C-alpha cells in the first residue's frame with residue numbers, strides 16, 4: 108500500500124493535500140473541520156497588520172460551462188478581516204491540538220523590514236510550521252502596494268524573502284502570482300532571497316463575466332465591479348505549466364514547489380507532483396464540494412500509486428519534468444494517424460465536421476449499404492493533429508496510432524527549413 | 534351478484550381526477566433544460582433531424598437552449614413545425630427523434646428532445662412573442678378544410694407566405710384531434726386552444742367553425758372561389774368489430790368517448806364502468822384504457838389480436854398503460870358480445886367472448902377455436918379509423934378525387950388528382966401522427982405557394 112506521508116521542507120503531514128490560504132482556512136472552526144475530514148495540512152488565511160481589512164458584500168463570481176457549475180471561480184476578497192490577535196491565538200490552539208498536521212501561516216504586510224520583523228516574531232510564538240509570503244493577491248491589496256504589487260517586482264520578492272529568512276527560523280515559502288510575463292523572474296528572485304520553497308499559483312487577474320442588465324463586471328457590488336482573482340479547474344493548465352517551468356529551471360534547482368491552482372482530484376495532484384510539486388494546495392474544489400473530497404483524493408492517489416508500483420510520492424516527484432522540452436526538440440519525423448473504432452462509433456459526425464470545416468478534410472462522411480452513417484479516416488490526409496479525438500464524445504473511440512515513417516529522430520534545430528539551423532558537426 | 538351493468542359517474546374524488554388528468558410528463562424547469570441541452574453533442578448530419586417528419590433543426594435549437602437563447606430555440610422549432618409545442622407533448626419520440634439520438638448507442642439514454650422542444654416553445658408562447666412576419670400580400674386566397682394539425686399547419690405557412698386563408702371546420706372548435714382526441718394528460722390546461730390562438734395570431738387566417746365540406750360548402754364551390762384548396766379532414770369513420778352483438782348498449786367507439794372526455798369540464802360527470810374491455814392495439818386503445826383507469830375503472834383489459842411487437846402503440850405507450858394498471862392480453866379476437874337480460878329492450882353488454890388467435894403456416898391470422906369470456910360493463914372499440922370520401926363527392930365536380938385504398942391519393946407535393954386541390958394528414962396515406970399531419974400541411978403550403986407565385990408571374 109502506498110505511503111502518502113509527506114515531508115515538505117521538513118514539515119510533516121499525513122498526506123500531500125493541504126488547503127490553500129483562503130476562506131476554508133480563515134478560522135479555527137474551519138481548519139479543525141478540515142483536519143477532522145482528513146486534510147494533511149493548511150496554509151492559514153493570509154494575516155496582515157491591524158486594523159483588519161474590510162471586505163465587500165458580494166465577493167465571488169463563477170463560470171458555468173455547459174451546465175457544469177464553478178468550472179472557474181473568482182473572488183474579490185482581501186486577506187483575513189479578523190484581528191491579528193484572534194488569528195494568532197487560534198493558530199496556536201490548532202497546532203497544539205493537531206501536532207501531526209502541517210500548519211503554515213500566510214502573511215502579507217507593507218513592504219518595509221520593520222513590519223515583517225514584527226509579524227514574524229508574533230507568528231513564531233504560535234509554533235506554526237512555516238510561513239508563506241503572499242505575493243500573489245491580484246486585487247485590493249495590490250492597490251496598497253502589497254500582494255501581487257510585490258510579486259511582480261523580482262527585486263522586492265528577493266528583498267522581502269531575505270528579511271523573512273533573516274528574522275525567522277521558520278521555513279519560508281514564497282507564493283507567486285501568475286500575473287506576470289515570465290514566472291522565472293520572481294521564482295529566481297525568491298531563490299536568491301533564500302526561499303525554501305515557492306508555491307503557485309495564486310489567482311489570475313480576471314473579469315469573470317458581465318451583468319448585462321446592470322452593465323457591470325461580475326460579481327457586482329452596488330452596481331460596480333472590480334477585477335477579481337480567477338481560480339478553480341479552469342486555471343489548472345496555467346498553473347501546471349508555471350510549476351513545470353520552475354521545476355526544470357537550473358537556477359531554481361533545489362527549491363521545493365507547492366503546487367496550487369485548480370487541483371480538484373487525486374489525478375490533478377499526481378500531475379502536479381509529476382511536474383515537480385512536492386505537495387499540492389486546494390481551495391476552489393473544497394469551496395465547491397466541502398472538505399469530504401479529500402477522502403477520494405487520498406484513496407485515489409494511493410490506489411493509482413499502487414497500480415504503478417510507486418511507494419511514496421517522491422518516487423514520481425518530477426518524473427515528467429525531463430520530458431517537458433522546448434518545441435524545437437520535438438521529433439519532426441514522428442507521426443500519428445487517427446483511427447476510428449467503428450464498433451464504438453455512435454455516428455455523431457463530430458469528428459467529420461471538425462476536420463472538414465476547420466482542419467485537414469481527412470475524415471470522410473459516408474453511408475454504408477444500409478444507409479447508415481459511417482465516418483472513415485482518410486489516412487493519406489491525416490496530419491495527426493488529435494482534433495477528432497478530442498471532439499469525439501466516446502472515450503477510446505478515436506485513438507491516435509503511431510505510424511512508422513522509417514525516418515530517424517530529427518528536430519527543428521537541424522531542419523532544412525530552419526534558417527538558424529545548427530550545422531551537423533563535420 | 535349484481536344483476537346489471539356497474540356503470541357510474543364520479544368514481545374518484547376531484548383531487549384524484551385532477552392528479553390523474555394533470556401533466557403526465559411535467560415540463561423541465563430552466564436549469565433542468567440547460568443540463569439536458571448540454572447533453573446534446575450537436576451532431577453533424579444529425580440522425581434526429583432525419584427522424585423528425587418535420588425535419589426540425591434539433592441540434593441548433595438545443596444549442597440555443599443551452600446558451601439561454603430561448604426565443605431563438607423556439608423560432609427554429611416553429612419555422613419547421615408550427616405545432617412544435619403540441620408535438621413536444623404528444624410525439625412518440627421513442628420511435629422518432631429520440632430513437633435516432635446517438636446517445637442511445639452510447640448510453641441507452643437519448644437527449645430528451647421532446648421535453649426540450651416543449652420547454653422552448655412554451656417559453657416563447659408564454660412570453661407573448663410573435664416570431665413570424667407575414668410576407669407582402671399576394672392577393673391570393675386559399676381554402677383549407679379542417680382545422681386539425683394538417684389544416685392549421687398549412688394555413689399558417691400560407692399566411693406567412695402572404696396569402697389569405699379561410700379555414701372551414703365542421704366542429705365547433707378548431708384543433709382537430711389535438712382538441713378532441715389526444716389523451717387529456719398529454720395536453721392539459723387547454724393547451725390545444727392556446728396553441729391554435731398562437732397560430733392564428735399571425736394574421737391572415739379566417740376561421741369558420743361549424744362549416745362542413747359536403748354539408749355547408751362543396752368542393753366545387755371552393756375550387757371556384759379560391760385559388761387553391763387544402764383538405765385536412767382527418768378520418769371520419771371508425772372500423773367495426775364485425776362481432777355479434779356490437780350494437781349493444783355500453784359498447785362505444787373509443788374516439789367518441791375520448792372526445793367527450795376532452796370536452797368535459799368536470800370529469801366526474803363521465804360514466805365509467807367497473808370492468809372495461811378495450812379492443813385494439815394502437816395508441817387509441819392505450820389512451821382509452823389509461824384514461825378510463827384514471828377515471829376510476831377497476832379492471833381494464835386491452836385485448837389485441839396479435840403480439841406485442843405487432844401493436845402500433847409504441848413500447849413506451851404499452852408500458853405506460855401497464856404502469857397505469859391496464860392489463861394487455863394478446864392473441865385474441867372478439868367473437869360475440871353477451872348482454873344482460875333486457876326484456877325486449879336494447880340489451881346492455883355483460884361480457885365479451887374472445888377466440889384465441891395464431892398465425893398459420895402462411896403467416897395469416899386465424900382463430901384457434903378456443904374461447905374465453907371477459908366480463909365487461911363497458912366495451913371500447915379502438916381498432917382503427919378510416920376515411921370515407923362521400924363528403925368530397927358533391928355530385929357537381931366533374932372528376933372524382935382519386936383514392937389510394939381508403940385515403941386520398943397524393944403526390945410528393947401533397948397534390949391530389951384534382952389540380953389545385955391538395956391534401957394531408959390522416960386523410961392521406963402514411964402514418965397517423967400529429968407531426969406527420971403538420972409536415973404534410975407545410976409541404977402542401979409550400980407547393981401551393983410555388984404554384985400561386987408562378988401564376989402571378991404569368992399574369
Ligand SMILES: Cc1cc2nc3c(=O)[nH]c(=O)nc-3n(C[C@H](O)[C@H](O)[C@H](O)COP(=O)(O)OP(=O)(O)OC[C@H]3O[C@@H](n4cnc5c(N)ncnc54)[C@H](O)[C@@H]3O)c2cc1C
Nearest residue numbers: 679681682683703709710745746767958959965966967970
Ligand atoms: C385517441 C387518439 C390519440 C392520439 N394520440 C396521438 C399522440 O399521442 N401522438 C400523435 O402524434 N398522434 C396521436 N394521434 C393521431 C393524431 O391525432 C392525428 O394523426 C392528427 O390529429 C391528424 O391530423 P389531421 O389534421 O390530419 O386530422 P384531425 O386532427 O382529425 O383534424 C381533422 C379536422 O377536420 C375536420 N373535418 C373533418 N371532416 C370535415 C369536413 N367534411 N368539413 C370540415 N371539416 C372537417 C375535423 O372536425 C377536424 O377538426 C391520436 C389519435 C387519436 C384518435
Ligand SMILES: Cc1cc2nc3c(=O)[nH]c(=O)nc-3n(C[C@H](O)[C@H](O)[C@H](O)COP(=O)(O)O)c2cc1C
Nearest residue numbers: 127128129153182241309338339368369389390391
Ligand atoms: C475566496 C478566495 C480567497 C482567497 N484568499 C487568499 C488569501 O488570503 N491568501 C492567499 O495566498 N491566497 C488566497 N486565495 C488564493 C488561493 O489560495 C489559491 O491560490 C487559488 O485559489 C488557486 O487554487 P484553487 O484553484 O484550488 O482555488 C484565495 C482564493 C479564493 C477563492
Ligand code: SF4
Nearest residue numbers: 452453455456458499
Ligand atoms: S466523433 Fe467519434 S463517435 Fe462521433 S462519428 Fe466520429 S468517431 Fe464516431
